Every structure is written in structure tokens, then in C-alpha cells.
Amino acid sequence: GAVVSQHPSWVICKSGTSVKIECRSLDFQATTMFWYRQFPKQSLMLMATSNEGSKATYEQGVEKDKFLINHASLTLSTLTVTSAHPEDSSFYICSAKLGTLAKNIQYFGAGTRLSVL
Amino acid sequence: GDSVTQMEGPVTLSEEAFLTINCTYTATGYPSLFWYVQYPGEGLQLLLKATKADDKGSNKGFEATYRKETTSFHLEKGSVQVSDSAVYFCALSGISGNAGNMLTFGGGTRLMVKP
Numbered sequence: 001g002a003v004v005s006q007h008p009s010w011v012i013c014k015s016g017t018s019v020k021i022e023c024r025s026l027d028f029q030a031t032t033m034f035w036y037r038q039f040p041k042q043s044l045m046l047m048a049t050s051n052e053g054s055k056a057t058y059e060q061g062v063e064k065d066k067f068l069i070n071h072a073s074l075t076l077s078t079l080t081v082t083s084a085h086p087e088d089s090s091f092y093i094c095s096a097k098l099g100t101l102a103k104n105i106q107y108f109g110a111g112t113r114l115s116v117l
Numbered sequence: 118g119d120s121v122t123q124m125e126g127p128v129t130l131s132e133e134a135f136l137t138i139n140c141t142y143t144a145t146g147y148p149s150l151f152w153y154v155q156y157p158g159e160g161l162q163l164l165l166k167a168t169k170a171d172d173k174g175s176n177k178g179f180e181a182t183y184r185k186e187t188t189s190f191h192l193e194k195g196s197v198q199v200s201d202s203a204v205y206f207c208a209l210s211g212i213s214g215n216a217g218n219m220l221t222f223g224g225g226t227r228l229m230v231k232p
Binding site for chain 2: 034041042044049093095106107108109111
């Protein structure tokens with residue numbers, strides 16, 4: 001099946017630093033990628049939808065200046081958590097959409113655990 | 118808006134027991150339905166899917182049937198194994214407008230299988 005690689009898998013950083021998370025579709029081109037946040041023992045919350053070559057669409061309540069998304073190519077989207085604080089600690093998961101609208105399937109990365117000290 | 122409701126966990130079963138995780142949905146039109154599985158510390162993996170009414174998705178012994186009349190997509194497995202311990206998410210994807218790009222997830226159900 002389609003493979004989505006997410007890097008890094010775990011990052012620990014000091015408060016105030018910025019962290020970049022990469023999401024790559026390895027064997028297919030993804031015009032649309034998604035970024036989710038997952039709190040412990042909870043479901044996934046969609047943060048933003050990222051379309052190649054255009055600005056990301058953020059969900060209500062998600063600060064776009066805090067969570068910068070760049071979808072520079074058909075195989076790469078990045079999420080940068082700017083000036084991270086402890087409350088940003090979470091599990092961030094990306095996914096990439098494969099296929100036509102009628103067969104909408106999202107393939108997920110393995111996730112990135114962010115711990116802000 | 119679209120929503121997915123699934124049974125709360127944790128569900129604790131003995132090995133070889135029968136599994137059912139209920140999932141019901143609310144959506145306009147005819148969404149596609151999915152079950153994803155998340156093993157500890159990992160991202161989500163697509164387990165199975167169904168794209169139209171009466172379709173049955175199946176994979177690794179798991180199966181779920183798209184029931185439009187009851188708006189349900191219950192996950193079943195005849196004999197669970199310890200390795201099935203994970204969190205299972207039911208999800209739907211709309212087909213109209215931008216909704217076609219979005220997955221709406223249920224809250225997840227943690228399954229624990231004991232030897």
C-alpha cells in the first residue's frame with residue numbers, strides 16, 4: 001500500500017524553540033495532505049488541510065501563525081510549531097490523500113511525539 | 118455536520134473471543150466509511166473500508182458492513198488475538214464539496230486482548 005513517512009518520530013525541545021515536522025509520500029504524489037493532533041487517549045483532531053502550491057486551510061481554533069504549514073511539492077508537507085510551549089506537547093500525525101474523490105483514502109504517517117520542556 | 122459515534126472502551130477480551138465494536142454515523146449523502154487501527158506509539162493504519170451501502174470491508178480477519186438503513190459500520194472479528202490489542206477508530210469521508218477531503222473520526226475504542 002501507499003507509504004507516508006513522517007520525521008522525526010519523537011522530538012524533545014525547550015520552550016520557545018521552533019520545531020519542524022516533515023511528512024512525505026514515498027511512492028505516490030499527494031495533492032492534499034492533512035495534519036492532525038492527538039491528545040493522550042483521545043481521537044484525532046484535524047488541524048489543517050494542506051494543498052500543494054497553495055495556502056493551508058486551518059480548522060477553527062487553530063492558530064495559523066503558531067502552526068506553519070508548507071506544502072512545497074507533491075510529496076512533501078511540513079508543519080512548523082513556532083515558539084513551542086509545554087501546552088503544544090502532543091502527538092502530531094500527518095496523512096496524505098490518494099485517489100480520486102470517489103475513492104478518498106488517507107494514508108497516515110507514524111506520527112511525531114512532541115515534548116516541550 | 119458529519120459525526121461518528123463509536124462505543125467507548127476499553128474493551129477487554131480473552132484470546133479467541135468474538136469482537137464487536139459498534140460504530141454509527143450521521144452524514145449527508147453517501148459517505149465512505151473506514152476503520153483505522155492505531156498500535157501503541159504509532160500512527161493510524163487503514164484496516165478496512167466500504168464505499169457504498171451493503172459493501173463489506175474485510176482485512177486480517179476483521180470485517181464491517183456498510184448499513185445505510187441503520188447508519189452503522191460495526192467492526193467484527195470472530196477470534197481475536199493478543200496482537201489485535203490497539204485502538205480502533207471508525208471514520209467517514211463525505212463526498213460533497215470540501216467534505217470529500219475530510220475524515221471525521223469517532224472517539225476511538227481501545228481493545229485489550231488477554232492471553
